[in-house]
Amino acid sequence: MHKTRYSVTVSLALALASLAGTADAKGPAPKGNEAATARYFAALLGGHGRGQGDEPQLAELTMFFSQMPKGADLHHHYSGSLYAEQYVEFLDKQGYCVNKLSYRVVTDKAVIDAERALAPAARTCLSSSELVADDFTYRELLQRWSSKDFDNHGAIQPPPDRQFFQTFGFFGPVSNANFNDGLQTLKARAIAENVSYIETMFKLAPFVADAGFDAKAWQQGQDDAGFTALMRSQLAQLEGDAGFNRGVTDYVAKIAAAAAGIDDADFTMRYHAYVLRLLAPSQVFSSMVAGFKAAGQSELIVGVNIVGQESQAVSMRDYTLHMKMFGFLKSRYPTVKVALHAGELALGDVPPEGLKFHIDQAVNLAGADRIGHGLDLAHESNALGLMKTMREFGIPVEVNLTSNGFINGVRGANHPVTLYRKHGVPFVLSTDDAGVTRHDLSNEYVLFASRYRPDYAEVKKLSYNGVRYAFLPNAQKQRLTKQLDGRFSRFEAQIAALAAAPAARKAAVHAAH
Structure with a gap:
């Protein structure tokens, strides 16, 4: 039925922050700032003139995209977007606990009351504070309630698709409130x-x-x-x-x-x-x-x-x-x-x-x-x-x-x-x-940029696409687009100032060391 129908070094972060206010009315024009930002971004992707070969500068790209305005996140699941650590915090608000053997949320009040009547050492159902105090159980919980540590250790674990979809069964009961x-x-x-x-x-x-x-x-x-x-x-x-x-x-x-x-x-x-x-x-x-x-x-x-x-x-x-x-x-x-x-x-x-x-x-x-x-x-x-x-x-x-x-x-x-x-x-x-x-x-933009080497115009367009394809009335899209225009103007002025002041960056790096 056819229709008419985006780990930085402390020194560089300090440099960016210190230069944030240097682009004033006497500085480069907006179009000049955009061009300077495009050149700066291209250098981060290829390392040209930086003695780094052709490898993308991932730490600097991370800083760049963390600072860059991003119009929207249009594919976003509420329950899967909160980190497991926050769901642990929510346990006490709902009066629940987590079984330390199954890592499942216990919602049965009779079971919870019986557990709380036991001495702390004898409990198998833990509150938020008890979970955090029990480092082994807490770490295991985070690994079951999210993908934490999945790629950087060699323990026997389920296939990644099963790991992903099973997490919702663990934190599901506590995600339905607060x-x-x-x-x-x-x-x-x-x-x-x-x-x-x-x-x-x-x-x-x-x-x-x-x-x-x-x-x-x-x-x-x-x-x-x-x-x-x-x-x-x-x-x-x-x-x-x-x-x-x-x-x-x-x-x-x-x-x-x-x-x-x-x-x-x-x-x-x-x-x-x-x-x-x-x-x-x-x-x-x-x-x-x-x-x-x-x-x-x-x-x-x-x-x-x-x-x-x-x-x-x-x-x-x-x-x-x-x-x-x-x-x-x-x-x-x-x-x-x-x-x-x-x-x-x-x-x-x-x-x-x-x-x-x-x-x-x-x-x-x-x-x-x-x-x-x-x-x-x-x-x-x-x-x-x-x-x-x-x-x-x-x-x-x-x-x-x-x-x-x-x-x-x-x-x-x-x-x-x-x-x-x-x-x-x-x-x-x-x-x-x-x-x-x-x-x-920001990490999605880093992955996209480092893997597919777009120019700055494309990543900027991606940011605006978030507003363009939002399910919003036109008047609200226009408001968000105008707001994004202003945020990009400020961002590009900062990057242009950063790119134009290598001496300040060098001094910041030296000071940080």
């Missing part, structure tokens, strides 16, 4: 690395089960007319269900309460309702309906998404059903935006025929406005036609380099961002689950 505290942490972290806007996949939209719908969906899935009629009937039933509609209203209210005090003049956050592709068809469909209805009821909810491991058996079996569901609801709620995880698959994850159509169906059947990951592109049967459609209709890809490397083992020249770049398909850089894989958006 929403405003969690969002405030993500806001502060974003501001610290110069990110001005986030769209986060916040919480699962409510759903109901209907065994009759499930049976008919699997039977009629290949019959487009029959399946459309089934969905039409189910939609009417859900719209007349008072309990279901109360659930949608409560869901919208929960997001509004969590979002209180997050937006201000310098930072904006919006939310995606999401559905879980691992559930039965009736649950997935009703959750989609709830998400679309919620987006229609709240300006805070700007899109609907689908989550869950795409290579899992249920996800693969029902993939086309899900895309048809999205296409149907998109036609009923045409103003609601859709971003879809699609093609988060690599060779060997599933049989080869499973790599042939996921992105294509997300675009042409479901009507996706953005594609999350888009990793199996090179294997898609309609890859060239698909990229043409995405280019012409401005359907961008949310590229998640750290996530794709960790979960699927796809990185470097094997990553389809090389194809998207070559064929003019728009894309953005995003974090996915930065708390699980323990990185930030």
Whole structure:
């Protein structure tokens, strides 16, 4: 269904900070600052004239991108973006504890009360402070609740995709509360690395089960007319269900309460309702309906998404059903935006025929406005036609380099961002689950720059793409773009001053030693 449719040395950090105010009205013009920043960036990528060969200067690139304004993070999961350390802090707020043998959160009040009646040495269920005091258990917990230490030690461990998706089962119970505290942490972290806007996949939209719908969906899935009629009937039933509609209203209210005090003049956050592709068809469909209805009821909810491991058996079996569901609801709620995880698959994850159509169906059947990951592109049967459609209709890809490397083992020249770049398909850089894989958006820009050697104009465009392809009204995009213009002007003035003052940098390096 075609539509009109980004570890530094202390010395250099000090140098940058000391020069931040030197570019005044008598300094280089804005265009001159931009050109000077471009030259400086090119030197960091190639090391030209620095006695470092052709290796990218990774520490300096990290500093550069930490300082550089980044318009948005558009592929962002709330629960996977908080670090495990914060979930440990939340344990006591909810009155929970963690079993030191299974590393699972215990929510049963009777069990917790019984544990607290024991002497500290006899307890197997630990509070936040007890966990932190028990260094062995705490370190083991961090390794199970995130990817911490996965790549830098040789212990026996699960495959990375299993490691990644299992983390949500560990911290899941404690992630379902303290929403405003969690969002405030993500806001502060974003501001610290110069990110001005986030769209986060916040919480699962409510759903109901209907065994009759499930049976008919699997039977009629290949019959487009029959399946459309089934969905039409189910939609009417859900719209007349008072309990279901109360659930949608409560869901919208929960997001509004969590979002209180997050937006201000310098930072904006919006939310995606999401559905879980691992559930039965009736649950997935009703959750989609709830998400679309919620987006229609709240300006805070700007899109609907689908989550869950795409290579899992249920996800693969029902993939086309899900895309048809999205296409149907998109036609009923045409103003609601859709971003879809699609093609988060690599060779060997599933049989080869499973790599042939996921992105294509997300675009042409479901009507996706953005594609999350888009990793199996090179294997898609309609890859060239698909990229043409995405280019012409401005359907961008949310590229998640750290996530794709960790979960699927796809990185470097094997990553389809090389194809998207070559064929003019728009894309953005995003974090996915930065708390699980323990990185930030600046790191995604470092990876992109060091691996693919773009010029400064391209990375600056990527930053602006975050605003351009946000699911926001035009007036809000214009506000964020104007704000980004000012932030880039200040950033480029600082970099131009830094590049023009080698003596000051040398003095700062000498002073730091």
